[in-house]
Amino acid sequence: MYAVIQTGGKQYKVAPGHTLRIDKILTEVGENVDFNNVLMVGNGEDIRIGTPIVDNGKVTATVLEQGRGKKIKIIKFKRRKHHLKRMGHRQHYTDVKITGIMADGIEATWTMPEPKTENVEAAPSEAETQNVEGAPVVETPSSEASANPTSEVQTGEATPAAQTPETETAPQEGKVAEDKTR
Numbered sequence: 001m002y003a004v005i006q007t008g009g010k011q012y013k014v015a016p017g018h019t020l021r022i023d024k025i026l027t028e029v030g031e032n033v034d035f036n037n038v039l040m041v042g043n044g045e046d047i048r049i050g051t052p053i054v055d056n057g058k059v060t061a062t063v064l065e066q067g068r069g070k071k072i073k074i075i076k077f078k079r080r081k082h083h084l085k086r087m088g089h090r091q092h093y094t095d096v097k098i099t100g101i102m103a104d105g106i107e108a109t110w111t112m113p114e115p116k117t118e119n120v121e122a123a124p125s126e127a128e129t130q131n132v133e134g135a136p137v138v139e140t141p142s143s144e145a146s147a148n149p150t151s152e153v154q155t156g157e158a159t160p161a162a163q164t165p166e167t168e169t170a171p172q173e174g175k176v177a178e179d180k181t182r
Contacts, residue, residue, distance in 0.1 A: 074086070
């Protein structure tokens with residue numbers, strides 16, 4: 001279910017559970033707010049359009065935060081007149097979470113979802129980590145790797161690759177083929 005509301009001279013499409021940033025309204029954090037300027041309510045195939053507002057339409061929300069937006073810098077400049085004016089502006093806003101939509105015979109509410117509880121497996125006990133004889137299991141590095149650590153080191157000389165005839169292949173997508181005529 002969704003609705004289109006008007007507040008602060010702007011229109012917003014909202015649904016239960018949505019978080020919305022609107023122009024500042026004078027309320028405290030945690031309070032409920034009702035928006036009565038509901039322009040449209042829709043629920044699947046059932047759509048109600050107001051003239052200009054829906055009768056008995058109401059959207060409820062909870063105020064999450066009151067704040068100020070990012071600073072916008074304004075510079076006014078007049079050439080050859082030695083005139084420069086710098087100003088700044090920060091817009092006040094209110095963050096709200098939509099909790100319910102109501103109209104004639106249609107109602108949708110949002111409830112806080114419960115956190116999922118996952119079954120956390122317990123760490124293996126000390127008895128499970130011991131082998132058959134009762135001694136604790138200890139992982140050690142393999143004897144081959146510790147006995148000859150330089151067996152995989154290269155000497156710096158390049159070994160020639162096997163001679164294979166060159167065959168032309170199509171270039172990869174987005175790459176240009178090389179010109180081999182030179």
